[in-house]
Amino acid sequence: MIIIRSPLRITLGGGGTDLPSYYRKHGGYLIAAAIDKYVYIAINSAFTEDVILKYSQYERVKNIDEINHRIFRECLRETGVKINGLEICSMADMPHGTGLGSSGSFTTALLKALYTFDKKHISARSLAECAVKIEIEKLGEPIGKQDQYIAAFGGVTQFEFLPDERVEVSPLTASKETFYELEDNLMLFFTGYSRSASEILSEQDSKSRQNDEAMTANLHFIKELSYKSKTALDNGDLIEFGQLMNEHWEYKRKRSSNMSNPQIDSWYNLALANGAVGGKLIGAGGGGFLMFLAEDRAQLRKTMTNEGLQEVRFRFDFEGTKVIVQ
DSSP, X not given: OEEEEEEEEEEEEOTTTTSHHHHHHXXXXXXXXXXXXXEXXXXXXXXXXXXXXXXXXEEEESSGGGOOOHHHHHHHHHHOOOOTTEEEEEEESSOTTSSSOHHHHHHHHHHHHXXXXXXOOOOHHHHHHXXXXXXXXXXXXXXXXXXXXHHHHOSEEEEEEOTTSOEEEEEOOOOHHHHHHHHHHEEEEEOSOOXXXXXXXXXXXXXXXXXXXXXXXXXXXXXXXXXXXHHHHHXXXXXXXXXXXXXXXXXXXXXOTTSOOHHHHHHHXXXXXXXXXXXXXSTTSSSSEEEEEESSHHHXXXXXXXXXXXXXXXXXXXXXXXXXXX
């Protein structure tokens, strides 16, 4: 049996500038962090002529064309692994549709599992590129590239998305002490809402393709904020970083009427009044996790818990998609 794990992620700055409709014209810049919450893929030989797929549903088919799950189907086509006699199972630490990049983590984990099963090596960069090819090019999802890249590489990482499709990847140069403080003071709370990132991002993608001036100006500003966030983290100034998160959220909310709702806005404002320097919804918006940079962790935790929001504690993952059983 082979078991692969691929980390989920939080975005620290620049979200939205990784969509092809934006970076192909203007270039994108984004900072993301892999966290120790994972998607797992287990693959095993089964004594059957079928391929057995277990995820939130169960499929047992004889050929690739019969597979309903689109990512399973395209990953098997891409890798060319003989499907007969395969049993593949997926599990995850966190629910799908909560803004932590689970689709990209799932795709990188599945590809890594299939290549490993076929006794082939694939680098982190090639893994990310292959996952992007499947999700964006083959399946036409209106999403960005960050999820596949941060899942493959791990760490607290900055990405330059260039108009010619190249992606420059480098670790953030903040000190070890800053990373420890960032881990300790970033807090995640589940809103109880889940949503499809594709539905929300499709509005941004459409406006960017149409050269909508307001959307383009918004994303330009978000990109500049992400550069400022990098400087704040490099300087170890977490208060400045938290304030930039707040500014980022205010601009992010303007990109879509579905980005937030009155309940999320109420929780956000309550957090700012009770120990948070700044924060935002993780991912495309509309639900999932609220992330805050806390100045008073105890007060913020008490306030959000009293509101019924579940906290999820985490650490950064610096390994990326990897084999854990072979």
